[in-house]
Amino acid sequence: ETGVTQTPRHLVMGMTNKKSLKCEQHLGHNAMYWYKQSAKKPLELMFVYSLEERVENNSVPSRFSPECPNSSHLFLHLHTLQPEDSALYLCASSQDRANEKLFFGSGTQLSVL
Amino acid sequence: KNEVEQSPQNLTAQEGEFITINCSYSVGISALHWLQQHPGGGIVSLFMLSSGKKKHGRLIATINIQEKHSSLHITASHPRDSAVYICAVADMDSNYQLIWGAGTKLIIKP
Secondary structure, three states, X not given: OOOEEEEOXXXXXXXXXXXXXXEEEOOOOOEEEEEEEOOOOOOEEEEEEEOOEEEEEOOOOOOEEEEEEEOOEEEEEEEOOOHHHOEEEEEXXXXXXXXXXXEEOOOEEEEEO | OOOEEEEOOEEEEEOOOOEEEEEEEOOOEEEEEEEEEOOOOOEEEEXXXXXXXXXXXXXXXXXXXXXXXXXXXXXXXXXXXXXXXXXXEEEOOOOOOEEEOOOEEEEEEO
């Protein structure tokens, strides 16, 4: 148990669906991250929030929409996804920055049909 | 050329063997992470270091800043150590960006 909880663990959706991924941490961390992990590729940083403000946005398609309503919760809203978006989506948190220990959730395995 | 290179990509060894996984990087960093990922996805942070050496149980991590190289060692390896081990470096020019290695898949046979 890392202290970071992601739901759901698995998600299958059609290209016209709208769904949301949820991440929750009660570690008192200020930075929260969304990562995408595709098969046989390194992790890709998608979004970073620090103190509920988006601080990084790595050229992610607009069909992915993050939301950070408070410092403990992070969402990734999904709409009109493509099959190539099928991947493991991981949430992580750190106290403030990336040169501090990272805590990861178990991930959401997403399949887009 | 990737900015973070791990070797080997795959490693199979017998239980009890001493394991070494290497990570080389080409950028200036503020810290280097070693992480472990088991089948099913969850990633666990093993070490974060910016100099010298750290030890936790049977795991040892070292870093040589001048040579831009780090190693992860596992002593008395066990089948439960089977996982993917990932090296990631914190870019010194960014507060939040990590540059990730591709991972080393380790299998320890009983």
